[in-house]
Each structure stands twice: as structure tokens, then as C-alpha cells.
Amino acid sequence: MSRGAAVVAVSLAVLCVLSALGAAMPAMAAGVPAQVEGGSGEFDAPGPFEISELRTGGNQPAAAPPSVRYVGDGSQPGGAIALRHVPAGPLENQPIFLERGKTLNTDEVELYSTVFGGSATGEYEAVIVYWSAESRTVNGTTVEYAADQEVQRATVDVEPGYASAPIALNSHYNESVQATMWLERDGQVVDGARWRFTHASAPASQQVQIETQADAWWYVFRTAILPGVASIVVGLSAARATLKRAGRGPGYSLGTYGFLTGVGVLLAIAGLYYELAVVVQHVDILFGLSLLPIAYGGGLRIRDPTENIAFERKELTEALNLRRGQTHKEADPDAVPDGGAESSASTSDRISLDEDGYYDELFEDLSLLKTIRAPDGNGRLVPRKGFRPFFARLFSSAARLDLTDLRTRVSVNGSASQKVYVDPESDHAVDLKPAHLRRRMPVWHRLPEPADGESLSPVTRGLYGLLTVGALALPLIGWQAGAAVANTPVVGAAVGVVLLAVESYEAVDGSIDFDPAPRHDVTADASLTVMQSEHSDAKTLEEYEEIVWQERTSTALEAREVDSRRDASMIRRLLEDEVNMDLGATGVDENAGSELEDRPVDESDRRAGRRDTEEDDV
Numbered sequence: 026m027s028r029g030a031a032v033v034a035v036s037l038a039v040l041c042v043l044s045a046l047g048a049a050m051p052a053m054a055a056g057v058p059a060q061v062e063g064g065s066g067e068f069d070a071p072g073p074f075e076i077s078e079l080r081t082g083g084n085q086p087a088a089a090p091p092s093v094r095y096v097g098d099g100s101q102p103g104g105a106i107a108l109r110h111v112p113a114g115p116l117e118n119q120p121i122f123l124e125r126g127k128t129l130n131t132d133e134v135e136l137y138s139t140v141f142g143g144s145a146t147g148e149y150e151a152v153i154v155y156w157s158a159e160s161r162t163v164n165g166t167t168v169e170y171a172a173d174q175e176v177q178r179a180t181v182d183v184e185p186g187y188a189s190a191p192i193a194l195n196s197h198y199n200e201s202v203q204a205t206m207w208l209e210r211d212g213q214v215v216d217g218a219r220w221r222f223t224h225a226s227a228p229a230s231q232q233v234q235i236e237t238q239a240d241a242w243w244y245v246f247r248t249a250i251l252p253g254v255a256s257i258v259v260g261l262s263a264a265r266a267t268l269k270r271a272g273r274g275p276g277y278s279l280g281t282y283g284f285l286t287g288v289g290v291l292l293a294i295a296g297l298y299y300e301l302a303v304v305v306q307h308v309d310i311l312f313g314l315s316l317l318p319i320a321y322g323g324g325l326r327i328r329d330p331t332e333n334i335a336f337e338r339k340e341l342t343e344a345l346n347l348r349r350g351q352t353h354k355e356a357d358p359d360a361v362p363d364g365g366a367e368s369s370a371s372t373s374d375r376i377s378l379d380e381d382g383y384y385d386e387l388f389e390d391l392s393l394l395k396t397i398r399a400p401d402g403n404g405r406l407v408p409r410k411g412f413r414p415f416f417a418r419l420f421s422s423a424a425r426l427d428l429t430d431l432r433t434r435v436s437v438n439g440s441a442s443q444k445v446y447v448d449p450e451s452d453h454a455v456d457l458k459p460a461h462l463r464r465r466m467p468v469w470h471r472l473p474e475p476a477d478g479e480s481l482s483p484v485t486r487g488l489y490g491l492l493t494v495g496a497l498a499l500p501l502i503g504w505q506a507g508a509a510v511a512n513t514p515v516v517g518a519a520v521g522v523v524l525l526a527v528e529s530y531e532a533v534d535g536s537i538d539f540d541p542a543p544r545h546d547v548t549a550d551a552s553l554t555v556m557q558s559e560h561s562d563a564k565t566l567e568e569y570e571e572i573v574w575q576e577r578t579s580t581a582l583e584a585r586e587v588d589s590r591r592d593a594s595m596i597r598r599l600l601e602d603e604v605n606m607d608l609g610a611t612g613v614d615e616n617a618g619s620e621l622e623d624r625p626v627d628e629s630d631r632r633a634g635r636r637d638t639e640e641d642d643v
Contacts, residue, residue, distance in 0.1 A: 072156065072174030079156055079171050079205040082125065083219035090122040094218040096138075096183075096208070097145045104140030106183070108206070108220050111135075113227045114298040116291075128201065128223040129194075130299045136190045138183045146185050150209045151192055153177040155202045155224065173202070194224060199303075201225040201512045225512055227302045252313025257320045264324025271418035272397050272406035274325030282322060300513045329398045332405070333440060334426070336454040336539060338447035340388035392454040393441060396426055404428070407537055409459045417460040417532045424459050424535030431541055446542035460535035467496040467528040499525045 070076070083094045090107060097103030109120040113130035120135055140146050156171040181190040194204075201223055208218040267274070293301050305311050396405040404427040408418060428445070435444040447454050472489050475481050495502075499521035507517020 070168075070170035072171055073176070074154055074156075074171060074174060076156075076158065076169055076171040079154060079203070080221070081205075081219060082221050083207075084217035091125055092123040092220060094220075096140070096215055096218055103143075103145030104138060104183075106136060106138045106140075106208070106218060109135045109137050109189075113302075114294055116295055123220065123222055125221065126223070128225055128299075129204070130225055130227040132194045132196050132226050134192050134194060136181050136183075136192060138188050138190075140183055140185055140188075143185070146183050147210070149181050149183055149215070151179045151181055151206060152209055153179070153192075153194065153204055153206045155195065155197065155204050157202055171203075175202075196226040197224055198226050198228055199512065201508075225299065227299050228305070248309045249313045252310040253316045256314050256317035260317045260320025261324045264321050264327070267321075267325065267419060268328055269400040271408070271415060272399065272423055273328050273331075273408050274322070275412050275415040276408065276410035279326075297515055300515050303511055303513045304516060331395050331397050332442050334394050334396055334405075335437070335441040335444045336392045336394070336447050337444055338390040338451055338454040339449050340390070390447075390454040392457075394426070394455065394457065399425060407457060407459065407535070413462050414459060417462050418535070419532075421460045421532035422534040424457060424537040426537050445539065448540040448542050451540045455537065455539040458536045461533055462530045463533050464529060465531050466493065467525060468493040470531075496525060496528055 085091060086093055086095060086105070089105070092108040093105050094107070095102035095104075096106050108123045110123055110129055110131055110133070111117055111120050120137075123129070123134070136151065153176070155173070155175040155177070157173050158169060159172040160167050160169045162168070175195065177195050179192045181192065183190070202225070204222050204224045206220045206222075208215040394407055396407050399406050404425045406418075407424040407426055408414065431445065435446070436442065437444050469489055472481070472486070500518045501521070503517035503519070503521025503524075504514045505517070507520070508514040510517075
């Protein structure tokens with residue numbers, strides 16, 4: 026037998042033992058044991074009432090609510106009395122009629138009366154008997170009796186008209202008992218005014234024994250502070266270990282988690298208030314432990330950011346016709362340029378369009394994957410969103426993307442941060458098989474494979490078959506065990522469903538595969554990028570050179586202007602010294618000397634001056 030089958034067998038044995046102990050607890054707790062008188066074989070049932078009497082219900086009028094009973098003297102009823110109660114739970118505040126076989130989780134009922142005749146008003150006595158059905162075998166005959174009988178009496182006053190009178194019930198924590206109630210007046214049982222129900226007090230109404238301030242602080246520290254701090258530490262540590270294994274959590278937003286939590290809490294309070302109260306009573310540190318899922322969920326969001334990687338596969342197609350190089354052919358008068366009728370393209374650049382308006386059609390297979398860096402640094406994980414993929418990654422290996430074999434990294438801006446070119450001969454851009462959960466037959470899948478030439482014995486097959494049936498019945502076994510141990514069958518069934526789900530699913534490892542494009546494809550794109558960069562650098566260099574030359578030209582012109590002004594000033598001083606006269610007084614401009622250079626020179630004068638100079642040289 027394998028280890029898993031042994032664990033399942035031990036679990037089933039423990040559940041069976043707990044069920045047997047739970048069934049035996051009421052008999053062991055009986056206050057007065059059943060007695061058999063010696064020799065006669067007669068059975069003396071304990072308690073003042075027979076079980077047949079306690080199992081008798083009242084008379085419900087036709088078309089009336091289930092707990093309505095007629096009261097009055099004689100054949101004519103003088104009114105009606107009904108039994109109502111407020112359901113347990115903070116969301117309930119309106120009384121409802123008690124139904125037959127209903128489990129009452131509160132310690133109070135309401136006697137609601139509608140009486141208009143004087144004969145039906147007055148004082149009544151309500152008798153409530155709590156009991157549990159037991160059986161005993163006497164001389165080969167099974168005898169049933171009402172054990173643990175507990176009698177409670179309460180006086181109520183029925184007033185004319187519409188009235189209600191509350192009746193406090195005895196508390197019954199950690200157990201569920203049968204209750205039979207009837208009305209008596211002047212020591213006589215009121216005919217038909219009987220009710221039957223089941224009573225199990227919700228532990229939320231049970232008071233905590235706190236006498237001093239020190240007891241209060243110790244209770245808060247023991248049930249809230251200490252478990253809360255431990256829950257935060259354990260939750261964050263568990264989240265860190267989970268991220269190392271799965272990469273990320275389910276991937277839902279905080280709003281989604283808040284909505285699911287709110288709906289779950291409301292459903293638990295509305296439908297499972299009693300079970301929740303019992304769990305809180307037995308595990309009083311549950312309030313502090315409630316921080317565990319909060320810390321765990323918050324820790325799952327402390328992760329590396331995601332990165333989108335695009336996989337592009339180009340389809341190889343055959344061109345219908347060359348776009349350029351057709352100058353030796355006559356121009357087609359119906360040809361339309363790519364830019365439209367107003368395009369200035371030459372006739373050789375024009376192409377003929379087909380019915381679809383396209384000259385050629387290209388195909389590309391593009392896949393966009395959301396990845397996250399692997400915690401161990403080896404590649405990137407490709408997680409899927411959802412709870413099932415999350416549990417699959419937690420108990421298996423997630424799909425891991427390895428890009429170390431690529432020699433060219435293509436970084437892009439936009440929806441993806443990196444692009445990977447895939448071989449055009451591949452069938453798909455990328456073949457992704459994420460980690461997932463696969464169903465299996467519980468326990469039976471652990472059946473060992475027989476050796477060559479051998480077969481499993483019928484005993485082994487029968488044992489595994491029995492364990493398989495037991496595993497499939499885990500929810501039912503949990504229901505019975507929960508009802509017997511803590512009177513919480515729903516909690517027991519939920520535990521059974523979880524165990525069955527764990528045994529019925531297996532996690533399958535994920536994988537990802539792609540064929541990189543040939544090196545020349547990627548190199549061509551890289552070469553084009555380098556050429557564009559060099560061209561951009563060349564254009565930038567030309568702009569810089571133009572600016573420098575403009576600066577140099579501006580500087581030379583300014584220097585020439587300064588030199589001209591200096592020469593003009595020197596000529597003026599020489600003339601003033603020669604004529605012993607201030608030229609400014611005669612009206613000569615200060616820049617008169619500079620006008621000689623600015624005056625246009627006739628071409629004939631320039632040639633004549635050049636000949637005179639040459640003759641002087643001779």
C-alpha cells in the first residue's frame with residue numbers, strides 16, 4: 026500500500042471513530058440510565074413523560090401559518106395563538122412563525138395571540154419539555170424512550186386583541202435537543218395547543234466570564250493581540266514562500282477581493298450564523314487569526330512588476346507583382362498611386378489595385394504574453410489569472426520562458442517591452458501550455474502498477490476500491506461527524522469537500538516553446554536600426570556645423586567693421602593735423618573715411634588702376 030492510500034485509510038478510520046463516539050455521547054451523558062426490572066423483562070423509561078406523548082404535535086388550522094393553534098372553550102374557538110421567533114443572526118430582527126421540524130438557535134420564543142372572546146383570554150401556563158430520543162434492546166426487543174427530560178414552566182398572560190408574550194428558553198450549548206411545548210389552563214391541557222421543535226442555543230449569546238479589568242486585558246491579549254501578531258508574521262512568510270513557488274497570486278484586484286470577502290461574510294452570517302458561532306466559541310482566537318488571510322493576500326501583491334513580451338511570426342507570401350523597376354513597360358492609365366489621385370509619385374511607382382483595394386496581403390502571427398521575473402532569477406514565469414491556475418502553479422512547476430539563447434534583444438515602446446522574432450516556418454508564434462489542474466479518480470489513481478507478467482491480487486483491488494468509495498463519501502462522513510462532535514454538520518461537510526477536492530485533482534507542470542527566427546532576419550532589422558541611427562547622427566552633425574559656420578561668419582563681419590572704424594578714425598586725425606582744422610566744425614561726418622570703402626567702384630576704374638600699378642612695377 027502506498028503512503029497516500031495509508032493516509033486516506035487512517036483518515037477514514039479516525040472519522041469513523043469520531044462518528045461512533047459522537048453517537049455514543051448522548052447515551053453516556055444520560056442523567057438517569059434505563060432500567061430493566063429483574064425477571065419480568067419490563068422496561069421502566071426515565072422521565073415523567075412517555076416518548077409517544079412528546080412526539081404528538083398540535084392541530085394546525087387549514088390555510089394558516091404552521092405554528093397557529095386555536096384556543097377557546099367548547100367547539101367554537103375564541104381566538105388563535107401562534108409561536109414565533111427571531112432567527113439567530115445580526116441581520117435578523119423580524120419575528121417569523123415557527124415551522125415544524127425547525128431548529129431554534131435562540132433562547133427566546135414569542136407567544137403571539139389574536140383573541141377577541143373573553144373565554145380565551147387570561148392566564149396560561151406554557152410547559153416546555155426538552156428531551157432526546159434513545160433506544161435500548163430488552164429481551165431482543167428494541168425500545169425507544171425519551172431520555173434527558175428537562176421540564177420548564179412559564180406563565181403567560183393572553184390579553185384581548187393582538188398581543189405577544191415572550192418566553193425565555195433554557196440554554197443548550199454544544200448540543201441539539203428535541204423540545205415539545207404545550208399550553209395548560211387551570212391545570213388542564215389546552216386541546217390542540219402543542220408545538221414541536223429542535224433547540225440548539227447559538228454560542229454567540231454565551232457570556233465570557235470576565236470579573237476584573239485584568240481579566241479583560243488578558244482575554245483581549247490572548248484572543249486578539251497575540252494571535253493577530255502571529256498571523257501577520259505567518260501570513261507574510263507564507264506569501265513570500267508562495268511567490269517563490271508560483272511567481273504571483275491569482276491576479277485579481279483589491280476591489281475583487283473586497284467584493285468576494287463581503288459576499289462571503291454576508292452569506293456566512295445570513296445562512297451559517299450558528300455554525301460560525303460554534304466555530305468561534307471553540308476557537309476563540311479566530312478574531313486574531315482573521316488577520317492571517319489579510320496578511321497573506323497582501324503579501325502576494327508584493328511582487329515584481331509584470332512585463333509583456335511579444336512573439337512575432339511573419340508569414341512568407343509571394344508578391345503578385347513588383348512595385349518598382351517597370352519603367353520599360355508602358356504606363357497604365359488606370360493605375361492609382363498609393364497616396365491617392367493627388368499623389369506626386371511617378372508613373373513607375375504606381376500599381377494596379379484588385380477588387381479588395383490591396384496590391385498584396387501580408388500575414389503576421391502576434392502573441393502577447395504577460396510574464397514576471399522568476400524568483401530564482403532563471404528566466405521568466407508566464408502565469409495565468411485565476412484561482413485554479415494559481416493552485417496549479419503552487420503544487421507544480423509554472424511555464425518558464427528562457428531567452429538566454431537569443432543573440433539580439435529587441436526593445437519596443439508601447440503595450441510590450443520586448444519583441445521576439447519567431448521562425449516563419451513554425452506553426453505558431455509560441456506554444457504555451459500553462460500549469461493546470463487535472464481531474465483524477467480519488468485513491469484509485471494510487472493503485473500500484475503490476476510488474477511484467479503479474480497482476481494485482483483481488484484483495485488489493487478490493488481494498489483500493491473500498492478506500493475510493495470512502496473518499497467519495499467524505500462530505501457525507503464529514504456531515505455526520507460534524508453533527509455528532511459539535512452539532513455543526515455544514516462545517517464537517519465543508520471539510521470533507523476540501524479533502525475530496527485535494528484527492529480528486531492533480532497539478533500538471535506548464536511548458537512554453539518557440540523557435541527563434543534565423544540570425545539573418547534579426548540582423549537585418551538590427552542593421553536597419555544602426556543605419557537609421559547613423560543617418561540621424563549625420564543630420565545632427567550637419568546642423569551643428571551650420572551653426573558653427575554662422576557663428577564664425579558673424580564674428581568675422583564684426584571684426585571687419587571694427588577695423589574699418591579704426592582706419593577711419595586714424596585718417597581723420599591725420600587730415601586734421603595736416604590742415605590744422607577740426608573737421609567736425611566743417612560738417613564732415615565722423616565716418617567720412619569709411620565711405621571711401623563703401624562707395625561702389627566702377628569696373629573701368631578698377632582696370633585702369635590695375636594697369637597703372639603694373640606700369641609702375643615695370
